[in-house]
Amino acid sequence: MNEQDKFRATVKAVHRSLMLVLVAVVVFSGLLVFMMVDPDFSSLRSKDMASYEVVQPVEEVDEDLIVDGIHVRTGLIEADGFMEVVNNCTNCHSAKLVTQNRMNAERWAATIDWMQETQNLWDLGRNEEIIINYLVTNYPPLKIGRRAPLTGVEWYELKE
Ligand code: HEC
Structure with missing residues (x-):
């Protein structure tokens, strides 16, 4: 070399x-x-499930869905005037509060007056009659109270 x-x-x-x-x-x-x-x-690690955020699909509930004559969102019976009740009576409180109170027409009118005077319920106009009719028809006052007096009983005297 x-x-x-x-x-x-x-x-x-x-x-x-x-x-x-x-x-x-x-x-x-x-x-x-x-x-x-x-x-x-x-980004070099294998993508295992734990590194993904679990996203629950949001269930779309149809606001107007009616199953077996019951409005699913409010639980109200579908009948004449039902939409007026949904629109005017379920904004501030649950529809349960409405349906669990079974009243006659006069007491409904008084309850609505009371809400208008003290709870800022708006003037219902012609809907008031429709609403009261709906409530009295579909949620009538339950017949509960004292049983009928007994008849045909042979009473005996108490002796001292
Ligand atoms: C502006 C709000 C509002 C609207 C709309 C409304 N309410 Fe009420 N309502 C109230 C409030 C507040 C109460 C008292 C709730 C409580 O005591 O927890 C009440 C109470 C009630 C009660 C119970 C009364 C009692 O003696 O305990 C009934 C029944 C009722 N509402 C029915 C209705 C009906 C029927 C409609 C539709 C015409 C309606 N509400 C619409 C605010 C409203």
Whole structure:
């Protein structure tokens, strides 16, 4: 091997190690940049279920759905005047409060007056009659009270 070949071999060796250093620097800086963008390397990890947020599908409930004659949203019986009741009587309180109170027409009128005077219930106009009719027809006062007096009983005298 003459001087020239020796020199060439040295240059080649130096060149190779320089290239290795260069590649190492490029790889290392690439890694650094990746770490800055994604510090916990999350995009390299396999996507297991736990890393997904569980999103429950929102069930769409049809506001006007009626099943077996019952308005599902309010529980009211579907009959004449039912929409007037839904629109005027379920805004402030549950429809349950309406239907659990079984009154006659006069008491309904008085209850509505009371709400208008003290609870900011608006003037119902012609709907008041429709609403009262609906309530009296579909939620009539229950016939509860004292049983009929007994008849045909032979009472006996208590003796001292
Ligand atoms: C502006 C709001 C509002 C609207 C609309 C409304 N109410 Fe009320 N209502 C109230 C408030 C407030 C109460 C008292 C609730 C309580 O005591 O918790 C009440 C109570 C009642 C009660 C119970 C009364 C009692 O003696 O305990 C009935 C029955 C009732 N409402 C029926 C109706 C009917 C029928 C309609 C439709 C015509 C209606 N409400 C519309 C506000 C309203």
